[in-house]
Amino acid sequence: MNCRTAHYDLSLCLDGRLPSGKRALLMEHVDGCEPCTAMWRELQAAQSLALRLPKQRVSSGFHDQLWERIQSGEGTPEAVFREPVPLASKVRYLLAGAAAAAAVLVALDVLQPATEKARNATDNAAQPRLVARGEAQLQDNQPSAAFASLAPLTPDLLAREAALQFRNNYVQASSQIAALEGRQAPSQGQPADPMVRSVCEHAVQMHDLGSVLLRLREDEHVTFSNPQVDAELRMMVQLLDEERLHRADMDAVRTVVAPALRRVHRIAGLPEDLRVRGIWTPAERQQVLMRISMDRPQVIGRLFYVMPGQSVVAQGVPTLDPQLQGRIFVFQDDCGTNLVAPRSTVANPATLLRISMPATGEPQQTR
C-alpha cells in the first residue's frame, strides 16, 4: 500500500466506509508510517473542528411563513428545476418510490383480518421462508396462539435500544474515567483495576453498538436529526476500533478510550436524535435483523433478554403475564423463535420475565 492510496482510504475510513479487512491493512500501514499517522490524526482533528461550528437554525417565523405560502396557493419557483436531474437520480427516486409502495402493500397485508390471514397462510405454506427450522419447531408445539398477541421485534426497536445502551455505556465510561484520573497508576505486576476493565468493556460495547447503528444509517433504515451526533458516532466507532481495548489495561484507557470520549460533545443526545422508519415489511424486518445477528451475534444479547421460544413452549402453551405486554417481542433467528425483552425496559429480569403455564399455574423462570 502506498501513502497516496492510504490517504484516500483514510478519508473513507473516517466515514466508516472501509471494509474491516481493508481497514486493518490500512491501520497496519498507518502504524508504521509517520506521514500517514500524521495525516490520520489531522484528518480527524480537522473534521472535529468543522463539526464544532455552531448550528444554524431557521427563524421562528419560518414554519408559519411556509404554511402561509402553501395555503395561499403559491406555485413552485421556476428555478427549482432549472438544473436537469440526471437519469441516475430519477431511477433512484423511482426505486425508492417502488420500495415505499411495497411497504404500504405489505402493511395492508399485516392489517387484514386474522381469519383471512390464516387462510392465506395455509395457501402459502409450501413457500420457502427465511427461517424454516425455528418455525417448524414451534409449529410442532402449536405455540403460535400464545405468541399471537406479541409484536415482532423490529430494526427500529433494536436501533432505539442500541442508542440507549450506547449512551449508558458512554455515561458510565465517562464517569469511571473521571474517577480513574484521580488514582495513582498501578505498578507493574499489580492485578488490573476492575474499573479499568469496566471502562474497556464499555468502550467495546460502544464500538459494537455504534457499528450497528452506523450500518443501519448507511442502509437508510435510521437517520440522525443532528449531523454532529452522526459525525461524532462515526468518529467514536473509528477511534474505538482498537485491539488494545481487549487487553483492558490502563494504557488502553489512556491512549484509546479517554481521547475518544474527549472528542465528543453531543453523543449523549443519540437516543433523542435517532429517527426511525416506522414501517417495515416482514421480509425486510427479518432480513435486517438476521444480518445484524449474524454480523454481530453478541449485540442481540447485549440489547435484549432472550428467551428461546422452544423452551418456553416445551411444557405446554404458555400464558404471558399481562405486565409483559408491550415489553416482550418475538424474534426469529436461525436457531428458532425467541422471545426478547429490551434490557432498558426490564428492571428485574428474575421476577419480571416469567411465563405462567396453565397446566400447573407455576411460574417458569427464564433467563
Next chain:
Amino acid sequence: MTARTAEQPDPVTLVAFNRALAEHADGLKAYAARMLGDATAAEDVAQDAFLALYRHLHQVPAPAFRPWLYRVARNLCLDQLRRRKFKLSLFRDLQRDDDHAFSAEDPAAHAPDQLAESREANAAIEAAIEQIPPKFREAFLLCEMEGLSYEDAAAVLGCPVKTVSTRLFRARKRFQSLVSRLIKV
C-alpha cells in the same frame, strides 16, 4: 412561478412532510447559507425547497425527501449565484473574504478546543470552508457538514458515488491544510 397542483396530500404523506420539515429545515438553511454566503437568502432557499416539495409530494417518496430537498436547494442556490454573476468565483463572497480573511498567521491560532468555541475561530473555520474549490466544497458541505450519505450526495450532485468520495477526500485535504495552524494533534 409554475401553476400548483390542486391535490391535497394524504395524512400519512403530510406527517412525513412535517417530519422532514422538523428534521431538515435547519440543515438545509445551513447548506444554503454556506453556498450563498448569505443567511437571509439561505432561509428563503430553504423555504422555497420545502414549498416545492409540498407541491410535488405525490411524485417524491418519503425516503427520498432529504436528497430531493438538497437537490432543489442546490438548484436554487446556483440560480441565485448565476444571477449575481458570481459564477466564476462560485461560493465565494468576496466582500466577506476581505473582511474575514483567514491566514496561517491568525493570532487566535492556539489551543483548538478553546479556539473552536470562540467567534474568531468559527469565522476562521468558515473562511477555510469557503476557500475549498467549489466542486470539492459541495461534497464537503453535503457529507461532512450535513451528514448525507455518499449515495444521497451523489443524487444531489448528479454524479457517481465514487466521484463524491474522491471530491470529499480532496476537500478534506484542502480544508485540513487551511486549518492546519488551528490543529495541534
